[in-house]
Amino acid sequence: MPRYSDERRQAVVAKLLPPYNQSVEEVARQEGISSATIYKWRKEARAEGRCLPDASDQGIEG
Template structure:
């Protein structure tokens, strides 16, 4: 079934903020299959429109959607950003948080390698301490074993003295 451009545009508009209707709800209201609505949303995204998946607000948005918002708002001044946020149902603080996350994303490898190096250093220190403790215990065990062997030899040579018990 072919739908008019106007109908398609009005349905897509219901997927956008402030409505943010889910595909299931929109399918029931409009009588259009979820598959068709999903295809329309994918086509609109390919054209550069921001159509988040979730109806749970910005918390349910994908990383791709958040990145798209950061790119769209990068050149906006404070007034334009506020207007953008009102239209999309967002807060400027959310966009700032997403922007910071995007900036940190490029440093992920360095941060991860620093964290791994820190953990490795701690692990190496712990291993050294455990090896030292193991060596100390092995020496104590060897000394105790040597004393027992000497005691047995002494008892064999001189016999057991009266005050000693075996």
């Protein structure tokens, strides 16, 4: 299992935020990282107090 640096994690999670507002699936595909890993990183960032949107916050319905 690959280990990612904190800088890489932050850069990946940043793609979920404005101005990019990419979905977890888009970022996972671009970065070659599983969506489960990115969801985990997003959850950890939220626990640290960073405000990260989820699909319902972006007006995406489905």
